[in-house]
Amino acid sequence: MEANRIGRRTVLRTAGALAAATVVTGCGTLMGSSESRGSGGSKKRLVVSNSGGAYNDALTEAIYEPFAKETGITVTTVNYQSAQIIAQVKQGRPQVDLMDNTLLNFQKMARLECLEPVDHDRLKSVKDAGIAEHNLPEYAVGKNVWASVMAYRTDSLKRAPKSWADFWNTHSFSGPRSLQSAEADLPELEFALLADGVPLDKLYPLDVDRAFASMSRIRGDVKKFWNTGALPAVLLGRKEVVATSLWGGRADELIKQGQPVAYQWNGARRMTNGWGIPKGADNTDAAYQLIDFSLRPEVQAAFAKLSPTGGPVVPAATKLLPVDVLATLPTSPQNLKIGFDADAAWWDKNRDAVTKRWQEWADA
Amino acid sequence: MRGHRSRLALVNAVPVTVFLLVLFVYPIIGVLSLSLKGDSGGFTLHWYADALSGVNLSVLLSTLRISAETAVLSLLVGFVLAHAIARMRPVFAALAMLIVVVPHFISALVRTYGWIIMLGDHGLINTLLTSLHVPGAPFPLLYNETGVVIGTTSVMLPYTVLVLQGVMRGVDGRLLAAAAGFGASRLTIFRRIYLPLVAPGIGTAGLLSFILCLGYYITPALMGGDKQTVVAALIDQQVMKQDQWNSAAAFGVILLLLTFAGLGVLGLAKLRRKKAAARRSSS
Numbered sequence: 247m248e249a250n251r252i253g254r255r256t257v258l259r260t261a262g263a264l265a266a267a268t269v270v271t272g273c274g275t276l277m278g279s280s281e282s283r284g285s286g287g288s289k290k291r292l293v294v295s296n297s298g299g300a301y302n303d304a305l306t307e308a309i310y311e312p313f314a315k316e317t318g319i320t321v322t323t324v325n326y327q328s329a330q331i332i333a334q335v336k337q338g339r340p341q342v343d344l345m346d347n348t349l350l351n352f353q354k355m356a357r358l359e360c361l362e363p364v365d366h367d368r369l370k371s372v373k374d375a376g377i378a379e380h381n382l383p384e385y386a387v388g389k390n391v392w393a394s395v396m397a398y399r400t401d402s403l404k405r406a407p408k409s410w411a412d413f414w415n416t417h418s419f420s421g422p423r424s425l426q427s428a429e430a431d432l433p434e435l436e437f438a439l440l441a442d443g444v445p446l447d448k449l450y451p452l453d454v455d456r457a458f459a460s461m462s463r464i465r466g467d468v469k470k471f472w473n474t475g476a477l478p479a480v481l482l483g484r485k486e487v488v489a490t491s492l493w494g495g496r497a498d499e500l501i502k503q504g505q506p507v508a509y510q511w512n513g514a515r516r517m518t519n520g521w522g523i524p525k526g527a528d529n530t531d532a533a534y535q536l537i538d539f540s541l542r543p544e545v546q547a548a549f550a551k552l553s554p555t556g557g558p559v560v561p562a563a564t565k566l567l568p569v570d571v572l573a574t575l576p577t578s579p580q581n582l583k584i585g586f587d588a589d590a591a592w593w594d595k596n597r598d599a600v601t602k603r604w605q606e607w608a609d610a
Numbered sequence: 611m612r613g614h615r616s617r618l619a620l621v622n623a624v625p626v627t628v629f630l631l632v633l634f635v636y637p638i639i640g641v642l643s644l645s646l647k648g649d650s651g652g653f654t655l656h657w658y659a660d661a662l663s664g665v666n667l668s669v670l671l672s673t674l675r676i677s678a679e680t681a682v683l684s685l686l687v688g689f690v691l692a693h694a695i696a697r698m699r700p701v702f703a704a705l706a707m708l709i710v711v712v713p714h715f716i717s718a719l720v721r722t723y724g725w726i727i728m729l730g731d732h733g734l735i736n737t738l739l740t741s742l743h744v745p746g747a748p749f750p751l752l753y754n755e756t757g758v759v760i761g762t763t764s765v766m767l768p769y770t771v772l773v774l775q776g777v778m779r780g781v782d783g784r785l786l787a788a789a790a791g792f793g794a795s796r797l798t799i800f801r802r803i804y805l806p807l808v809a810p811g812i813g814t815a816g817l818l819s820f821i822l823c824l825g826y827y828i829t830p831a832l833m834g835g836d837k838q839t840v841v842a843a844l845i846d847q848q849v850m851k852q853d854q855w856n857s858a859a860a861f862g863v864i865l866l867l868l869t870f871a872g873l874g875v876l877g878l879a880k881l882r883r884k885k886a887a888a889r890r891s892s893s
Contacts, residue, residue, distance in 0.1 A: 470753040608836035
């Protein structure tokens with residue numbers, strides 16, 4: 247009995263210690279299912295990381311499954327963020343063969359020497375495809391373009407806001423607003439500068455002081471700086487705000503439900519997602535095959551039809567798409583003209599400093 | 611015989627000890643050493659200095675403030691609730707507990723969106739208040755400290771209710787009856803008999819919700835404004851976005867120390883109570 251009781255007490259103490267441990271470690275990041283790599287013999291499998299959810303569903307239907315049918319290589323997906331893969335590479339064992347992430351994150355990973363350089367000449371689909379130069383950096387290959395855009399309630403605002411200057415004009419377009427917080431992704435300094443009169447082609451290098459001064463002007467009307475991708479659409483749908491920035495496509499559900507919500511593509515900030523091969527990955531042949539496959543115009547178009555983040559990087563793909571799909575894509579000929587590409591090199595260099603400054607600005 | 615028994619006890623403790631060493635002590639040491647390592651290796655206190663200055667200190671303080679407010683509020687609400695439940699018939703008590711606990715089976719994200727429907731400018735409460743022409747309505751109940759504390763309190767409520775209810779059920783009703791028999795008023799009975807009897811539970815419940823709140827992340831992020839950034843959100847930023855593990859580790863260690871400090875306070879209080887009880891019984 248005596249021994250038993252000691253055991254029980256120890257167990258209770260363990261439970262207490264573990265509860266304390268969760269305080270340290272349990273800061274609530276959801277990690278995807280971990281996948282152990284197949285043994286060296288079979289090369290008929292490719293482990294790919296992406297950000298999961300609806301994005302993964304669209305990728306599976308438009309790219310992974312047709313690819314498996316054609317080549318016999320099955321794609322297994324995991325939901326790792328770049329920080330996790332950086333940690334894996336530093337330990338010497340990346341657990342994915344190929345990553346799907348933003349070119350900005352690849353810029354960072356290249357700087358940290360966590361990526362294999364990409365030999366673009368090995369990719370048939372790239373040759374003469376007219377892919378923009380910034381979507382073919384040394385260490386990655388752009389695949390699909392998404393955007394941060396404005397969305398607004400057509401019932402609350404009497405006139406449609408035509409630009410970020412209108413969004414900033416709280417007299418003519420009154421009502422609470424929402425913008426993105428640095429916690430979610432890059433703060434929207436470009437929108438603040440566009441609102442302040444900086445022309446589209448003169449944005450970079452960003453005048454950070456001027457951007458924050460402009461942000462300060464609208465701050466009183468910003469009800470919430472959103473920090474999760476789903477929140478701005480919820481705020482818009484609940485009439486908590488009359489206008490907001492959001493990731494293109496996030497208000498589609500509201501519009502489908504018949505809510506009086508519309509997008510404004512003028513001044514949209516484009517970002518490219520693409521492929522990167524982590525340093526030390528040993529399944530590169532299959533990885534190159536998948537990259538090549540994903541850049542075929544018909545595959546690009548198929549993905550664009552399934553995902554609002556699927557703006558093709560291959561111009562020929564837009565010719566295969568109907569007008570209503572094109573209207574929702576950041577790289578349609580029309581939207582390409584009125585938006586801009588986020589400068590991944592500038593942001594990579596300045597991101598930490600801007601984030602720090604954002605935290606201080608938000609706290610002041 | 612005794613020697614044999616204690617040896618057996620030691621053998622019994624081996625699995626637990628190994629478990630703790632591998633899964634708890636080793637990672638903690640890893641985090642600790644990370645927090646003391648400079649960018650180019652070598653010992654530094656830079657990350658702690660950084661964590662305890664400027665905006666980081668302000669985030670740490672607001673985390674403590676939010677945790678304290680949550681602890682107090684969930685104690686108050688939890689006390690009333692637990693008191694009511696403790697006096698119900700078992701069937702109803704079980705039902706009431708179910709109502710308190712079940713919302714927590716729903717994902718925190720979904721639950722928080724539920725709060726928007728409840729607390730937003732066009733939410734249930736504000737719509738009601740506006741239609742009743744309450745002056746000042748609609749009130750800002752979201753994206754500020756009020757919103758965060760409402761959210762975190764609801765999350766911590768099951769813990770406080772469970773702990774308090776357990777203690778309250780253990781209170782001997784005859785003591786209260788005896789006090790009443792001697793002519794004590796209800797307030798006196800509550801203050802001098804009931805409260806001291808449930809005091810240990812109050813301490814444990816309050817501290818538990820304080821500690822849990824220190825590391826809580828989703829609700830403050832979704833229901834707070836930009837002044838309600840908490841340490842856990844900062845750690846997430848640093849690890850996932852800035853690849854800044856050292857600084858994140860320093861914050862983790864600070865949170866752990868705060869947790870230990872809380873547990874220490876509770877231990878001291880218990881010790882003092884024991885001593886006081888011993889003195890009473892010896893005199």
